[in-house]
Amino acid sequence: MDALARAMGFRGASSIQRYMNPDYKKTYLTVEIAERAADALAGKGEPPITRDEVLDLCGPALRTPTAGTAALSSDVDISTIQTEGLVGDRDFPIYASAQGGQTGMVVTFEPVEWVRRPSPLIGVKGGFGVYVVGDSMEPVFRQGDMLLIHPHRPPVNGDDVLVVLTDGNGSTEAMVKRLVHRHDKGVCVQQFNPPAEFSIPSRFLDRVLKSVGSYRGR
Structure with a gap:
């Protein structure tokens, strides 16, 4: 235990001993300790x-995510987001979200913080995270969870996705839902709270982006 603690950057076993105790009351390790x-x-x-x-061991940190709805700035190309303003090895941008819109979340593509890049998105240009606001995907995801978005990997049925929508007038928004299947007229998606499946017509679809993980909010 002492050797592990030192390898983790601590002075000795006492720094991690409580996490090894069977009586430790937290269900999961913190993300920092797990990393x-x-x-x-x-x-x-x-x-x-x-x-x-x-x-x-930090629970759902790497599971496939889902949640709410987001609005995207129409002049942002999320496939070429730059990683400026880095802090040490923290090169992963997290974008602001707030309650709003008809379906739960509004996202502003200005980084509110930079965090250590999660392993599912190492080397992925344009990968980003966004915090969940609202409860449309509970109990799978809850408010405060961080979603990890891969802008290049094609999603398949059963994946959780960021569905980017357009109204044809330069305005865009995006919903994070579970992809049920594609069909000739668009896509069928699922949410959990309240349970529902619905189709989005092709004329409203801009793109569908794969979500590859999440961090559980505290």
Whole structure:
């Protein structure tokens, strides 16, 4: 335990001992502790443990996400978002969201913070995160969860996606839902609260972006 603590950047075992205690009351490790442990343990053991396996100890941090609805600025190309204003190794942009719109969330594509890049989006140009506001995808996702968006990987049925919509007049917004299937006239998507499936006609579709993970909000 002492060697692990030192490998995680702590002085000694007392810094992590409470996380090993069976009486530890939290269900999951914090993201920070899980990331430190992943850095220290990845590749060790037989078979070697992976970084993602360690990060799973912080609960739903790497699970497939879903939630609410977002409005996008029509003059933003989210496939070429630049990573300016980096702080150390924190090069992953998180965009602001607030309650609003008919379906739950409004997103402004100005970074409100920069965080350590999550493993599902390492090396992915234009990847970004956004906080959930609203409850349309509970209990799968709740307010405050951070969604991870991959702008280039094609989504498949059952994926959680950011559906970018257009009204044909230069205005765009986006809904985060679960992709049920594509059809000749558009896409069918699902939400959980209240439970519903509905189709979005092709004439309103701009693009459908895959969501590859989430961090559970505190």
